[in-house]
Amino acid sequence: MSSVKGDRIRYAVVSGGEISQGAFMPGVASTTNSELAALVTGDSEKARVLGERYGITTCGYEDYEALLHSGDIDAVYVASPNFRHREHTVPALQAGIHVLLEKPMATSIEDCEAMLAAAEQGGAKLMIAYRLHHEPGTLDMIERLRQGDIGQPRTFSSHFLQNLNQRNHRALNGYWAGPVPDMGTYPINAVRHLFASEPIEVSAMADNTPGRDYDCHDTWSVTMRFPEGRMAQFIVGYAASVFNQFSVVGTKGQLQASPCYFFGPGVSITHSLTRDNTTTTVAPGAVEQFGGQTDYFSDCILNDRAPEADGIEGLRDVRILAAIERAMETGQPQSLEPLAYRDRIRSDQVRRLPPAIPPRVVSVETISG
Known part of the structure; x- marks a missing residue:
């Protein structure tokens, strides 16, 4: 070292x-x-x-x-x-x-x-x-679900969409540069920690938008099955307007978050929690993520x-991404080895730094073009 x-x-x-x-x-x-x-x-x-x-x-x-x-x-x-x-x-x-x-x-x-x-x-x-493991709104959501604020989380659903420049490298290098590894990593990682559990099976379907020239399927729908009958679904894509949200429904309430994956000077990861007909909204403000x-x-x-967020954390998401690829190729659900959840996220990971102003980028085919 x-x-x-x-x-x-x-x-x-x-x-x-x-x-x-x-x-x-x-x-x-x-x-x-x-x-x-x-x-x-x-x-x-x-x-x-x-x-x-x-x-x-x-x-x-x-x-x-x-x-x-x-x-x-x-x-x-x-x-x-x-x-x-x-x-x-x-x-x-x-x-x-x-x-x-x-x-x-x-x-x-x-x-x-x-x-x-x-x-x-x-x-x-x-x-x-x-x-997002250091962003205050995200860690607040994880902590609220740990405390049982919506009972046991039962279902998770999410959309993460953008309109990708067809010359950006993500559009040109197949599945592993495409929307599931690029954007799907966010809902995959989010639900693992919101459920405090690891998935045991995945299935997937994908398609392409007419008129788009990507070297990958540009729109995906993925389902993950978790122990105790819990289910998670997400849609990611490169050919729609910019949008990101997720919702978690539990046995006693619901949590909704939007925006939930983005960053920037004007982005506050915001969520609303509803229980007993009472809704509480938390908007911690933008931070330098x-x-x-x-x-x-x-x-x-x-x-x-x-x-x-060590290498094991990264590996746990990659094994899911690889299973999603197999599910699409075979048309069959793919089982995952059951793993015990590692409860490692702590409140002292939060950082509340003032957001930086993004400078002009040079010599790049940007995401938006």
Whole structure:
């Protein structure tokens, strides 16, 4: 494991895409324990503009290994396309460099297991970037359901939709870049923690929107079966107006959330809980979600604590994503090995940092076009 110098964790950003430029990099400034140190990119315009904007070192992927051993960084934020996560994560962990890795963790269970082994080998920490695990509205919902505010949660339903630019990389690289790994990870992760349970079976159907040219099915409907007869359903898609919401119905009440997955200066994760004909609405206000997760991970590094959203957390979502792919390919429900739920989310994970203002992104085919 690399030796941390000072009281700030020095991050290199791997891949200068829209999320890196528009969310992670500006969000770091909201923290008190983290700083940007480097950018790894194959795009000379990104290297020039972002290097000047943040006063950081830039290098190409051919020099990534040298950067990992330079002594100039403590951690990397990996936000490359999903199918490149293993390629950029394993060498860093083996070099003792801590990794904050965008979700989904990988495109196969095998890749997830390789990352877990590399973290063990290098003595480095691996955290999956579930930013909502540090957002106050999300953790309030989880806590309310833990307390039994709606009785036992019985059903979950969710929509997460957007109108994706057909030139964006998510539209061009098959299932593992498409809407289920890209967007479905959010309702999958949400219901696991809202139910405090792991699914035991999944089924799926998908189709394409006429006139859209995506290298994947653009609209999916997924059902997950949980122990004790509980059910969860979600729809994700790339060819509709922007929308995100979920609802949970329990034996004594209901919870509805919208927006529930988004981020940004004007986004407050808001929910309403109804019980005994009384509705309570909670709107905690916008927070810096990317800065919040970074602040938490840096605190874990500085104080040598294991992060809550570790590699096992990422693997548990990837196994579900892989089962959904099999369900679509076979037309048959896919069973999942029963697993005990890990109750690890704690209230001290919440971060209430002021939202950063997104800067102009350069040399990117954005989500919206």
